[in-house]
Amino acid sequence: MSEPFAVVDVIIAKRDGHRILDEQLDWVIDAYTRGAIADEQMAALAMAIVWRGMEPTELARWTAAMIASGERLDLSGLDRPTADKHSTGGVGDKITLPLAPLVAAHGVAVPQLSGRGLGHTGGTLDKLESIPGWRAGVSNEDFLAQLRSVGAVVCAAGAGLAPADRKLYALRDVTGTVESIPLIASSIMSKKIAEGSSALVLDVKVGTGAFMKTVESARELAETMVGLGTAHGVRTVALLTDMSTPLGFTAGNALEVRESVEVLAGGGPFDVVELTLALAREMLAAAGKGDVDPADALRDGRAMDVWRAMIRAQGGEPDAALPIAREKHVLTAVASGVLSRVDAYAVGIAAWRLGAGRARQDDPVSFGAGVVLLAKPGDLVTAGQPLVELHAMSRSASSAPSRHSNPALSSAAS
Amino acid sequence: MSEPFAVVDVIIAKRDGHRILDEQLDWVIDAYTRGAIADEQMAALAMAIVWRGMEPTELARWTAAMIASGERLDLSGLDRPTADKHSTGGVGDKITLPLAPLVAAHGVAVPQLSGRGLGHTGGTLDKLESIPGWRAGVSNEDFLAQLRSVGAVVCAAGAGLAPADRKLYALRDVTGTVESIPLIASSIMSKKIAEGSSALVLDVKVGTGAFMKTVESARELAETMVGLGTAHGVRTVALLTDMSTPLGFTAGNALEVRESVEVLAGGGPFDVVELTLALAREMLAAAGKGDVDPADALRDGRAMDVWRAMIRAQGGEPDAALPIAREKHVLTAVASGVLSRVDAYAVGIAAWRLGAGRARQDDPVSFGAGVVLLAKPGDLVTAGQPLVELHAMSRSASSAPSRHSNPALSSAAS
Numbered sequence: 141m142s143e144p145f146a147v148v149d150v151i152i153a154k155r156d157g158h159r160i161l162d163e164q165l166d167w168v169i170d171a172y173t174r175g176a177i178a179d180e181q182m183a184a185l186a187m188a189i190v191w192r193g194m195e196p197t198e199l200a201r202w203t204a205a206m207i208a209s210g211e212r213l214d215l216s217g218l219d220r221p222t223a224d225k226h227s228t229g230g231v232g233d234k235i236t237l238p239l240a241p242l243v244a245a246h247g248v249a250v251p252q253l254s255g256r257g258l259g260h261t262g263g264t265l266d267k268l269e270s271i272p273g274w275r276a277g278v279s280n281e282d283f284l285a286q287l288r289s290v291g292a293v294v295c296a297a298g299a300g301l302a303p304a305d306r307k308l309y310a311l312r313d314v315t316g317t318v319e320s321i322p323l324i325a326s327s328i329m330s331k332k333i334a335e336g337s338s339a340l341v342l343d344v345k346v347g348t349g350a351f352m353k354t355v356e357s358a359r360e361l362a363e364t365m366v367g368l369g370t371a372h373g374v375r376t377v378a379l380l381t382d383m384s385t386p387l388g389f390t391a392g393n394a395l396e397v398r399e400s401v402e403v404l405a406g407g408g409p410f411d412v413v414e415l416t417l418a419l420a421r422e423m424l425a426a427a428g429k430g431d432v433d434p435a436d437a438l439r440d441g442r443a444m445d446v447w448r449a450m451i452r453a454q455g456g457e458p459d460a461a462l463p464i465a466r467e468k469h470v471l472t473a474v475a476s477g478v479l480s481r482v483d484a485y486a487v488g489i490a491a492w493r494l495g496a497g498r499a500r501q502d503d504p505v506s507f508g509a510g511v512v513l514l515a516k517p518g519d520l521v522t523a524g525q526p527l528v529e530l531h532a533m534s535r536s537a538s539s540a541p542s543r544h545s546n547p548a549l550s551s552a553a554s
Numbered sequence: 555m556s557e558p559f560a561v562v563d564v565i566i567a568k569r570d571g572h573r574i575l576d577e578q579l580d581w582v583i584d585a586y587t588r589g590a591i592a593d594e595q596m597a598a599l600a601m602a603i604v605w606r607g608m609e610p611t612e613l614a615r616w617t618a619a620m621i622a623s624g625e626r627l628d629l630s631g632l633d634r635p636t637a638d639k640h641s642t643g644g645v646g647d648k649i650t651l652p653l654a655p656l657v658a659a660h661g662v663a664v665p666q667l668s669g670r671g672l673g674h675t676g677g678t679l680d681k682l683e684s685i686p687g688w689r690a691g692v693s694n695e696d697f698l699a700q701l702r703s704v705g706a707v708v709c710a711a712g713a714g715l716a717p718a719d720r721k722l723y724a725l726r727d728v729t730g731t732v733e734s735i736p737l738i739a740s741s742i743m744s745k746k747i748a749e750g751s752s753a754l755v756l757d758v759k760v761g762t763g764a765f766m767k768t769v770e771s772a773r774e775l776a777e778t779m780v781g782l783g784t785a786h787g788v789r790t791v792a793l794l795t796d797m798s799t800p801l802g803f804t805a806g807n808a809l810e811v812r813e814s815v816e817v818l819a820g821g822g823p824f825d826v827v828e829l830t831l832a833l834a835r836e837m838l839a840a841a842g843k844g845d846v847d848p849a850d851a852l853r854d855g856r857a858m859d860v861w862r863a864m865i866r867a868q869g870g871e872p873d874a875a876l877p878i879a880r881e882k883h884v885l886t887a888v889a890s891g892v893l894s895r896v897d898a899y900a901v902g903i904a905a906w907r908l909g910a911g912r913a914r915q916d917d918p919v920s921f922g923a924g925v926v927l928l929a930k931p932g933d934l935v936t937a938g939q940p941l942v943e944l945h946a947m948s949r950s951a952s953s954a955p956s957r958h959s960n961p962a963l964s965s966a967a968s
């Protein structure tokens with residue numbers, strides 16, 4: 141046996157509350173990636189980390205080892221600054237779609253590697269794939285070429301970036317070890333740092349529809365990630381934003397593309413526009429362009445031009461008709477009053493069950509399915525008024541959620 | 555998928571400090587035994603149990619499920635009561651060898667399924683296998699026949715008893731999840747209860763050479779095991795006994811057989827005789843024979859007769875010469891004074907390195923190797939007086955421990 145350490149010693153050290161040694165951290169990530177540490181040993185170590193946490197210097201070394209497990213893109217040869225955004229995920233969170241072209245329209249390149257949805261949260265790649273012809277897979281060469289020509293790429297991360305994270309995330313998903321701030325932070329930041337952007341804006345969601353339910357835990361995650369980015373020379377800032385209500389009026393793939401295009405056309409829901417502009421301002425400032433008004437590019441159509449070029453560069457047809465649900469089911473207000481709450485988590489679950497999301501990583505999604513909100517909190521509603529449209533590809537799916545006595549709107553009317 | 559539960563839900567419940575539901579406990583053990591729960595999932599659950607512990611009723615159900623994973627022997631057809639002993643393991647702990655025939659000589663059957671040594675603690679089966687011809691494997695039929703004819707069987711547990719424990723123990727060994735009182739207690743007790751004895755005496759070791767280093771942890775383990783045995787209808791008592799000094803004067807396989815035969819012949823080291831009689835008294839009392847003096851059978855040779863019959867029944871030749879080490883190395887006192895401490899752990903490590911023990915479960919052991927103590931704590935020693943004999947099959951092994959500046963006796967002379 142030529143391994144320099146015994147993994148049981150590392151597991152026991154963490155289990156007993158000790159810091160793992162630097163050389164052991166490097167070795168654990170490397171050995172796990174090449175299969176010299178068994179899944180059951182990594183699972184025990186991951187649970188010990190959920191239990192005991194990690195010290196900041198320990199986590200920094202762990203994250204560095206994850207980055208070192210694969211390639212790190214070099215974007216320094218571009219003729220313009222780079223800035224990326226990462227959201228921890230929410231319901232109706234389509235912000236990447238208008239944001240990437242908007243920032244690129246101001247001369248800052250946006251290299252955004254995105255993911256697919258799982259459970260009640262949607263995925264940016266699933267949304268874009270509802271555009272006929274659009275492809276998520278982009279080679280490293282095409283990635284750089286598109287950044288030069290268009291200025292924005294939203295695509296799937298290649299297998300070469302942080303392969304340790306890919307393997308570890310799949311393990312954590314089946315072993316109940318997802319919920320750990322150091323493990324979440326290192327998973328996100330290893331990929332984002334390997335991606336090569338010189339600036340990064342984090343949108344850390346907090347609320348019922350988010351992974352972090354409390355401001356305290358969201359703040360801890362944000363501070364941990366900012367610390368990791370800064371330690372690796374990436375200018376990193378984080379916004380904590382609300383995810384107790386869905387963003388905009390839609391949750392679902394094609395539905396959200398349509399809403400995003402409205403924003404790029406200068407319209408769209410107020411909350412989506414506001415968050416897009418807030419994140420754009422941070423990205424531009426982090427890239428050294430703090431003096432421009434990002435809203436300009438929405439008004440004058442430059443952001444829309446970049447959007448169309450970005451979609452076309454990946455094979456998509458921006459003018460093609462998007463998939464539409466075959467079945468719609470309308471839920472109405474049971475009483476008159478003020479709509480007090482539209483629960484993001486419940487809307488996310490409904491969209492998922494209607495077919496917009498997936499339960500397992502290789503499930504297909506229904507592009508036309510989802511939820512359209514016809515009213516938002518604060519609106520006056522009258523009994524019988526339509527509140528929600530459920531969109532599905534089959535009647536059974538669209539009628540299913542109504543059996544659950546409408547949880548998304550249970551406190552709707554008062 | 556026809557499984558009634560998702561194992562991730564069970565892992566998360568335990569991780570978050572909740573009790574696992576009864577039906578989930580039954581299912582987890584059953585599904586893991588038949589391979590429907592992956593090793594990485596069980597490893598994460600085991601670490602969560604190390605972290606959160608188990609409530610008494612939860613542990614009782616878990617243990618019942620482990621017993622139900624295999625067969626449970628029925629000894630009710632025997633013409634005499636049954637009593638078994640389990641030691642949590644120590645250095646020089648040869649007590650089973652004189653104890654089983656001694657109790658059997660008083661008309662109480664002793665069905666003892668034993669294990670092999672690992673690390674610094676020896677194993678009863680390894681010791682008996684140093685007797686030429688002796689076999690550890692006994693079929694269920696021969697097991698019952700030998701209990702009827704001889705009254706005592708010491709043998710390896712068949713694969714049919716608590717297979718869940720066999721699989722789980724191998725997993726815990728490589729995932730840093732051995733050190734958990736509920737997991738240790740359920741592992742021991744599931745096998746012991748499945749073995750079918752109606753009475754059980756536990757010898758819980760405490761001290762440097764034992765698994766439990768403190769009286770508090772030993773007491774907690776003892777109380778947990780007594781609770782589990784009692785809940786399953788087995789009359790269970792526990793003794794906490796010292797393991798800071800090795801038992802007797804020898805640690806090593808054939809060396810300990812020789813010392814055990816001395817005890818059966820009415821002689822032997824005082825501490826071995828004393829503990830053998832104390833455990834015999836408890837076993838006889840638990841089997842309804844609290845009024846007999848176990849020492850009678852040592853004095854009149856009945857215990858020795860049972861020993862010889864027990865060894866012969868499993869193919870062994872009680873009069874055959876035992877293996878003897880080829881090399882001996884004597885350590886002497888560096889100064890005159892009173893020997894204050896002979897550290898059990900260090901002696902165990904020395905015996906292991908000399909070849910008496912194993913590092914992995916399928917390593918061979920050297921039957922002749924081991925340590926002979928020529929003095930014990932409290933003895934007056936003079937400078938240059940021999941204190942320890944190291945026995946090994948090769949010169950390199952016997953000289954190796956002396957390089958370690960004699961840790962077993964570091965506080966020897968004062």
